Amino acid sequence: KRIAVLISGFGSNLQALIDACNHCYINAEIVLVVSNKARVKGLTRAAEAGIDTAVIRAQEYPERIDYDRALADLLADYSVDLVVLAGFMRILSTDFVNTYHGRMLNIHPSLLPKYPGLNTHQRALDNGDKESGCSIHFVTDELDGGPIILQAKVPIFADDDAERIAQRVNSQELTSYPLVVKWFCENRLIMRDKKAWLDNHPL
Numbered sequence: 001k002r003i004a005v006l007i008s009g010f011g012s013n014l015q016a017l018i019d020a021c022n023h024c025y026i027n028a029e030i031v032l033v034v035s036n037k038a039r040v041k042g043l044t045r046a047a048e049a050g051i052d053t054a055v056i057r058a059q060e061y062p063e064r065i066d067y068d069r070a071l072a073d074l075l076a077d078y079s080v081d082l083v084v085l086a087g088f089m090r091i092l093s094t095d096f097v098n099t100y101h102g103r104m105l106n107i108h109p110s111l112l113p114k115y116p117g118l119n120t121h122q123r124a125l126d127n128g129d130k131e132s133g134c135s136i137h138f139v140t141d142e143l144d145g146g147p148i149i150l151q152a153k154v155p156i157f158a159d160d161d162a163e164r165i166a167q168r169v170n171s172q173e174l175t176s177y178p179l180v181v182k183w184f185c186e187n188r189l190i191m192r193d194k195k196a197w198l199d200n201h202p203l
């Protein structure tokens with residue numbers, strides 16, 4: 001399969017996916033990395049791996065519909081089968097989401113349905129939660145609301161701050177996301193009836 005990874009920043013998840021493809025853990029090729037921000041570390045990682053990169057800035061396309069059309073056109077040029085959102089900090093329009101229905105994944109740093117949106121770790125702390133984690137899900141119209149495929153949990157300790165929780169969660173992300181992408185690329189994972197299915201079992 002041909003994968004595009006969409007990023008906005010550091011790209012640790014992107015790096016995990018690059019490594020997983022290079023080691024043939026995932027049987028697929030990352031053909032394109034797109035960022036909405038220039039000069040981010042993730043773009044350097046992609047370039048170092050010999051992957052084509054593109055920056056599409058919001059300033060160039062003030063209307064979301066135009067931004068998303070430019071993005072869709074680019075992905076179509078690359079015949080992308082799977083769109084992987086890895087820290088991509090933009091909301092995608094319904095049209096775009098529909099184009100990649102069942103073929104777009106996101107990772108979110110909370111145990112969804114808890115804490116969609118931003119500042120997940122601080123919110124978990126403020127609520128006195130004893131655990132946090134990450135969720136990988138199919139992307140639908142609902143922000144951070146599509147069918148959940150896999151979650152990994154981590155403890156929250158009494159003396160934690162948001163940054164330490166973020167690191168603990170991130171280390172889980174780096175093994176969880178490659179596993180889910182691997183499943184998808186082996187045609188074991190689909191979205192049907194608003195559910196995620198693995199090997200024909202609902203998750």
Ligand code: GRF
Nearest residue numbers: 010011012013087107108109
């Ligand atoms: C991750 O924590 C992910 O869950 C969130 O954004 C972060 C991206 O980190 N959506 P990185 O750019 O992959 O290092």
